[in-house]
Amino acid sequence: MVAITNQKGGVGKTTTAINLTASLAHLGYRVLLIDSDPQGNCTSGFGIDKSSLEHCYYNALIDGESLEPLIVRTMIAGLDILPSTMQLAGAELELAGIEQREFHLKNLLEPIKPWYDYIFVDCPPSLSLLTLNALTAASDVVVPVQAEFYALEGLSQLQVIIERVRESLNAHIQITGAIVTMFDSRIRLAVDVAKELEASFPAYVFASKIPRNVRLSEAPSYGKPALLFDPKSRGTTAYLELAHEFTRQVPLY
Amino acid sequence: MVAITNQKGGVGKTTTAINLTASLAHLGYRVLLIDSDPQGNCTSGFGIDKSSLEHCYYNALIDGESLEPLIVRTMIAGLDILPSTMQLAGAELELAGIEQREFHLKNLLEPIKPWYDYIFVDCPPSLSLLTLNALTAASDVVVPVQAEFYALEGLSQLQVIIERVRESLNAHIQITGAIVTMFDSRIRLAVDVAKELEASFPAYVFASKIPRNVRLSEAPSYGKPALLFDPKSRGTTAYLELAHEFTRQVPLY
Ligand SMILES: Nc1ncnc2c1ncn2[C@@H]1O[C@H](COP(=O)(O)OP(=O)(O)OP(=O)(O)O)[C@@H](O)[C@H]1O
Ligand SMILES: Nc1ncnc2c1ncn2[C@@H]1O[C@H](COP(=O)(O)OP(=O)(O)OP(=O)(O)O)[C@@H](O)[C@H]1O
Numbered sequence: 001m002v003a004i005t006n007q008k009g010g011v012g013k014t015t016t017a018i019n020l021t022a023s024l025a026h027l028g029y030r031v032l033l034i035d036s037d038p039q040g041n042c043t044s045g046f047g048i049d050k051s052s053l054e055h056c057y058y059n060a061l062i063d064g065e066s067l068e069p070l071i072v073r074t075m076i077a078g079l080d081i082l083p084s085t086m087q088l089a090g091a092e093l094e095l096a097g098i099e100q101r102e103f104h105l106k107n108l109l110e111p112i113k114p115w116y117d118y119i120f121v122d123c124p125p126s127l128s129l130l131t132l133n134a135l136t137a138a139s140d141v142v143v144p145v146q147a148e149f150y151a152l153e154g155l156s157q158l159q160v161i162i163e164r165v166r167e168s169l170n171a172h173i174q175i176t177g178a179i180v181t182m183f184d185s186r187i188r189l190a191v192d193v194a195k196e197l198e199a200s201f202p203a204y205v206f207a208s209k210i211p212r213n214v215r216l217s218e219a220p221s222y223g224k225p226a227l228l229f230d231p232k233s234r235g236t237t238a239y240l241e242l243a244h245e246f247t248r249q250v251p252l253y
Numbered sequence: 254m255v256a257i258t259n260q261k262g263g264v265g266k267t268t269t270a271i272n273l274t275a276s277l278a279h280l281g282y283r284v285l286l287i288d289s290d291p292q293g294n295c296t297s298g299f300g301i302d303k304s305s306l307e308h309c310y311y312n313a314l315i316d317g318e319s320l321e322p323l324i325v326r327t328m329i330a331g332l333d334i335l336p337s338t339m340q341l342a343g344a345e346l347e348l349a350g351i352e353q354r355e356f357h358l359k360n361l362l363e364p365i366k367p368w369y370d371y372i373f374v375d376c377p378p379s380l381s382l383l384t385l386n387a388l389t390a391a392s393d394v395v396v397p398v399q400a401e402f403y404a405l406e407g408l409s410q411l412q413v414i415i416e417r418v419r420e421s422l423n424a425h426i427q428i429t430g431a432i433v434t435m436f437d438s439r440i441r442l443a444v445d446v447a448k449e450l451e452a453s454f455p456a457y458v459f460a461s462k463i464p465r466n467v468r469l470s471e472a473p474s475y476g477k478p479a480l481l482f483d484p485k486s487r488g489t490t491a492y493l494e495l496a497h498e499f500t501r502q503v504p505l506y
């Protein structure tokens with residue numbers, strides 16, 4: 001299981017979650033994407049009407065319902081999604097008082113793991129219990145990093161948290177790599193940040209950088225990943241390249 | 254007191270907090286900025302070395318220390334800051350179990366209110382207890398909205414939360430206005446989102462839009478607001494205009 005996380009807001013977690021999973025499914029892998037953000041951006045990014053959902057990830061996490069009936073197919077063959085609604089916002093405080101509060105997602109995933117080659121979780125912009133559930137269940141962590149000053153600042157905090165998770169909750173967790181997002185090589189700050197990341201980040205930095213591309217931000221308003229919205233765009237191509245590189249870094253066993 | 258909040262990440266909350274407060278101080282107002290985000294981006298945006306801080310907002314919120322000794326002057330005359338470090342990340346779960354957990358900030362502010370014309374709080378990208386403390390203490394709420402699809406989606410959730418705060422925690426809270434940030438009039442999506450916001454947002458939308466301007470994202474790496482980093486930039490001018498408009502919307506009594 002792969003957690004897509006960075007507590008810095010707006011760095012491209014959801015855009016990476018949607019387009020990387022769509023690209024992997026396009027390459028023939030069976031993929032599940034879990035929307036663990038109360039904003040439900042992955043859910044609306046696939047055109048799912050949240051008001052039509054009676055049950056979602058919240059019901060599995062808090063009420064103990066099994067995941068299977070909650071999973072929805074997307075318009076991309078081979079890619080399923082576990083949607084979320086605003087209801088999930090209540091989960092943070094509700095989980096705080098429950099036994100084994102960090103292990104709920106890990107336990108929920110056990111029965112469905114065999115159905116998928118890769119399972120991804122899109123995390124909210126915080127290091128809270130929803131994110132801790134993803135990190136406790138994850139074998140791999142992918143960190144989108146916007147090519148901006150503040151994005152570098154938060155990375156050391158994230159590494160401290162991941163180290164703590166490894167010591168007390170999940171000995172197998174590892175950082176698979178950082179992905180540079182919204183990269184514009186004409187902007188000096190972006191080039192400097194990317195260089196700094198490659199020089200100082202203690203784990204792998206994916207060679208495929210995701211360029212700033214307006215088609216990536218337009219696609220969700222049509223409820224589709226870029227692959228379907230504009231297959232020839234630079235954003236689509238970049239995420240397909242990233243998908244290839246990802247399968248080399250996280251091979252199937 | 255003015256809370257700058259939006260649970261959507263990366264919409265320009267911190268950039269607005271730093272540059273709007275700097276502009277108001279430049280116009281002669283006495284201003285305090287409280288960094289209520291564990292990322293501490295406002296703190297580093299003013300060049301403050303977080304590792305040199307022994308005490309910060311966390312110590313007031315959890316240990317009950319008074320705010321006064323924690324407040325630091327910035328390089329802008331008339332503008333003070335209450336800094337934060339990573340320690341604040343622990344406050345979420347620690348506050349969850351304490352009496353009157355939403356009222357801590359409101360009680361801390363009482364003794365220092367007379368010293369300032371305006372007090373602002375920069376919130377993290379979540380609707381958690383740190384944000385609830387700001388909303389409970391606030392008379393006004395300013396909502397930065399990035400001109401992108403996902404940014405509109407979260408606004409209805411934010412309005413629901415503010416309504417709940419008005420009913421149970423703070424009868425005086427009102428939304429002062431939304432601010433369009435990172436606006437590029439050449440991008441159709443941005444123009445559409447700004448129009449949609451003006452048509453559907455139930456409160457005021459500031460006429461001053463903040464353009465996408467790379468100098469705004471470079472300034473924090475020099476530890477200065479744009480006003481000092483590049484006084485003639487479009488970003489600086491836009492925030493000065495916003496400051497004038499803000500004083501008309503939130504006059505001093
Ligand atoms: N490569 C890109 N080019 C252009 N726009 C992008 C790109 N990646 C993301 N965006 C846009 O930037 C905004 C932030 O991206 P996104 O919502 O994916 O980040 P996030 O990290 O998931 O945010 P949050 O912290 O709120 O969960 C969105 O409006 C998105 O459409
Ligand atoms: N008008 C602008 N033009 C160009 N870049 C901007 C502008 N406003 C903000 N930025 C940059 O965009 C990124 C996100 O902005 P910022 O950190 O202020 O958002 P935020 O809402 O405070 O994020 P978070 O949700 O993580 O607290 C930062 O790197 C910032 O420098």
Ligand SMILES: [Mg+2]
Nearest residue numbers: 013014037041
């Ligand atoms: Mg997201």
Ligand SMILES: [Mg+2]
Nearest residue numbers: 266267290294
């Ligand atoms: Mg911020």
